[in-house]
Amino acid sequence: MLKSVNTLRSLGARTFGQQIALQRSYAKKSTGDGAHTFAIDSKKAYAFHVPHNYQGELGQPSGEVALNKQECLDLYRMMSLIRRFELVSDQQYKQRNIRGFCHLYSGQEAICVGMEKAITRQDAIITAYRDHGYQLCRGGSTESTMGELIGRANGCSKGKGGSMHMYLAESNFYGGNGIVGAQVPVGAGLAFALQYYAKVVNKTDLKNVSFSCYGDGAANQGQVFEAFNMAKLWNLPSIFVCENNKYGMGTSVQRSSGSTEYYKRGDYIPGIRVDAMDIFAVIDACRWAKEHAIKNGPLVMEMETYRYYGHSMSDPGVTYRSKDEIQEVRKHRDPIIRFKDRIVSAGLVTEDELKALDQDVKKEVDEAVEKTLASPLPDDSEIAKDILADEKYTCKGRTIYESYTN
Amino acid sequence: MLNLVRPGRNVLSHLGRRLYSSQSAVSFDRTELDSDKIDFKKYLNFNHEIVYNYTKEEIDVENVPTHKTNMCGAINEAMRHAMEKDEKAVVFGEDVAFGGVFRCTIDLMEKFGKDRCFNTPLCEQGIAGFAIGMAAMGYKPIAEFQFADYIYPAFDQIVNEAAKYRYRSGNLFNVGGLTMRAPCSAVGHGGHYHSQSPEAFFAHVPGIKVVVARNPVQAKGLLLSCIEDDNPVLFLEPKKLYRLSASTVPDDAYYLPLSKAEIIKKGTHVTVIGWASQMYVLEEAVKMAEEVGIDCELIDLRTILPWDVETVINSVSKTGRCVIAHEAPHTNGFGAELAATIQEKCFLNLEAPVIRVCGLDTPFPLVHEKYYVPDNLKCFEMIKKVVNY
Known part of the structure; x- marks a missing residue:
């Protein structure tokens, strides 16, 4: 940021548009702190829904994200951590150390990692039961997350919640909810509280928003639409994020939904569809979404993604889709591989650096399991x-x- | 065995006679109730027999063609029979076209086509309302809720729309063809949202029936009766039992009576009442009690609403003692209704307070499940206590 301000100062009197253009072109070059601007093919990555009576310009995400080396390493590490964490969760479940219901996030990592990059921890997030990734992103330790999964006293919910119920009060992560779609109106309530705090309690400008995440399956729950209406009625800084991983449990979107354009489901609320296998697009879109929601109120985001595992551990995930389909996504659209390719080819990081991170992450998850298994059960x-x-x-x-x- | 001396006790003639029970009416040797002689280990892998008993007047499994199947298969067969018999029977719910998460609806789509067995979106309130609409036009929707824990979004539809349709329209309309199925109860590791037993919520709703089955034979016969019944019925299926050992089930369709409790073991000292998977726990407790000389009468309530007052009252009037066990939380569990009715109707015959053994008044726990469930030892302990009172 400092750099940008200095640049603008040195440019003297120019129109605002010119300044912005220059600022962007400047950012595209390698800067002192090594930031590199990654361009996003907006036409492919985004689609918009503008309500027919929408007042003013909806605008759109900038189409680029500038990241320095450390940021790239951090993002990669977090995605790799989630991927590894879920792999080990799968093993731990099969070893019967994890009981209860368990839903894995593999394939969808770019969403929570990108979202977290775009916002602050004063912004609220609420999601459903596929929550391990969010917990880790929002700052939950690997050990306390694994501890919760295995149901030990070191778990983030004291081991009493299990896989579906993870929360982080200090970074505004409201969980971790077991019932399909039930978290969406709760997310609208979070947004109202944020708005109320700024307007009535603190009397400052609104700075924060809430993100309510739900799946394509939950998108068909009635209470989602009740939440849309309240959010628009009171113009809440509420961003509804539909993580469309193509299957609601075992039913494909085409079989479950009258319209599979989930970003248009808000009708009178603007929407954006994002290629959520591209973390740059997620970061860019979430930044724009937050800005939009603070200024104009609610927004529906559809994050197009894919899950590699079944819906839950009792679903092998191959009865209603082909193994080839999964392999195809893993090979060509995987969010981690795509990110890796871009940051390596940009010359920002090396393959070896990323391999070292993978090793590091593997160790971290193994240690988390080890410490958890040594931790006692929640006290009677x-x-x-x-x-x-x-x-x-x-x-x-x-x-x-x-x-x-x- | 205990020597229970019950002078002047006549089950049916107690009204109008003040014949207070007293401790002296029972004489037994306390040492006979010594649990130390029980080898509790043998109840770890217990071979259940009583829960598979059946009432010969209700069903014939000896002289008709039969086969072996588990509860999941029996439920599947019931739906198949219903769909074969009546074109108006239609099965839908989340993922049911592929067989459902528990495989209860397997092959129904293949056999009856996509029009008669289909997936719904994940929208329980919608599923219930949709089914009610179909039923109002005279169809026989069999709607599945994937877990009983997910039924609460549909609570309004069931309580306000289904249950009152007949009443509020003066019988111009009804949704008698409606059957709702939901897997319920503990499974060992289900946690907060895959373990609940919601029967008591729905027992507070005049206008619907609530039915629970304990084994494959019961499941098939009861579900068929539910589908056939001219009232909206909620059929709860203890998911723990789906894959439990198979039993002999008649090939053809048969119908077991609703609102009729079943005495699956006759006894004289204490009436033990339960339903669903709790029956397995109670069988173990009853066998333990037998080892110390207590002869229990074991009753499966089967229909929670409207429940069979007569069978229960007759039994408790005879034994003078009653233990009720269910998995749902203690306070306001359906056991409370049973206990209240029993004390009103059997007051003069009671030798001891009616005892409930239930789940704790906590959300259904994940890691603490074993402390939560009313297990065989707790039930046994209470059977002893009520006899020892």
């Missing part, structure tokens, strides 16, 4: 805790002669 006394806020809550046990107190 936890059983009656966290049910009501009351200082003393006594719940009936299995019989009238038995009770538990928090």
Whole structure:
């Protein structure tokens, strides 16, 4: 940022448009801190839905993202960490260390990693049950995330929630919700609270937004549309993010949805479809979305993505789609490989540096598992805790002669 | 065995006679209730027999063609029979065209085509409303909720639309053809959203029926009756039982009575009531009790709403003692309704308070499931307690 300001100063009096153009062309060259501008093919990466009665210009994402070496390494590391984490989760589930229901994020990494890059931790995120990636992105430690999955005392929800229920209060991650679509109106409520805080409590300009993530399956839940309406009615800084991974459980989007253009589902709310296998597009689009939502209110984003594993661990994921289809995506559209190719060919990082990160990540996840398996189960006394806020809550046990107190 | 002396006890003539029960009415040797002689280990891999018992007046599995199948297969057969019998029967729900997550609807699409077995979007409220609309036009929708835990978005449709349709239209319309299926209850590792037993919520809703099955034979016969019944029915399927051992099931369609509890083991000392997968737990508890000389009468309630008051009251009037067990939380579980009715109707015959053994008043836990569920030892302990009272 500093660099940009200096550049503008040295340019003297020019029109704003000229300044911006120059600033961009400047950024495209390698800068002192090694930033490189990655261009996005906007025509391919984005599609827009402009409501017929939309007032003013909708605008569009800038079409480029500038990243320096460290940023590239960080983004790569996080995507690689999630990929590895999910692979190990799959193994741990099969070894019966993870019980309960478990939904893996592999294939979709660019969404949460890109979104996190584009926003701040004062912005709120809420998602459904495919939440491991978000937890890691928002700053959850690998150990506490694995601890929660395996259900040990070192877990981020004290081991009481499991795979679907991860939360981070300090970085505004509201979970981790088990019921399809139920988090979407909750996300609108988060947006209202942000707006209320800025307007009524703090009396400052609105700076933050909420992102409510849901799948293509959840997009057909009625409460999603209730949330759209409230968000538009009160012009909430609410961004509805449909992660379209093509299958709602075992049903393809064509079989479940009257319209598969999920970014148009907001009708009177503008929408954007993003190639979410391209992390640059995700970052760019989320930055624009946040800006838009602060100024103009709600927005629907459709993140086109793909999941490699089945819906959950009980779904092998190959009965309703072919193995070839999965292989095809893995080979040609994988978000990690695509990112890697671009940052390596831009000369920003080397293959060896990335390989070292992969090794590093592998070690980190293995350690997390090791530490978790050494961690105790949640204490039995936890059983009656966290049910009501009351200082003393006594719940009936299995019989009238038995009770538990928090 | 216990020697229960119950002078002047006449089940049907207790009304109008004040014949208070008293502890002295029972005499037994306390040492007989010593659990130390039980080898609890044998209940770890227990071979259940009682839950597979059946009432001969209700069903014949000896003189008709039969085959072996598990509960999942039995439910599939019931739907197949219903669809063969009546073209108006249609099966839909999330992923059911491929067989559903539990494979209960497998092959139905292949056999009956896409018009009669199809996937819905993930929209439980919509699924329920849609099914109600079909039923209002005289069809027989069999709607599946993927898990009973996901049924709550459809709560309004079931409670306000389905249950009151007949009443509020003065019987001009009804949704009697409606059957809703939902896998329920604990499975060992389901956590908060894949383990709940919501029967008590729906037991508070006049206008629908709520039915739960305990084994393959029951599941097939009860589900067929639910589909045939001229009322909207919620049929709960304990998912833990889907793949449990197979049993002998008649090939043809048969119908088991709704609102009729089943005494699956006769006994004299204490009435033990349960339903769904809890019956397996209770069988173990009842066998343990037998080892210390307690003779239990085991009842599967089968229909939660409207429930069979008569069978329960007759049994408790006879035994004078009652233990009720269910997996749903203690407070306001359906056991509360049973206990209240029993104390109202059997007050003079009761030798001990009616005891409930239930899940804790907590959300269904993930890692603490084993502390939550009313297990065989707890049920056994309460059976002893109620006899020992």
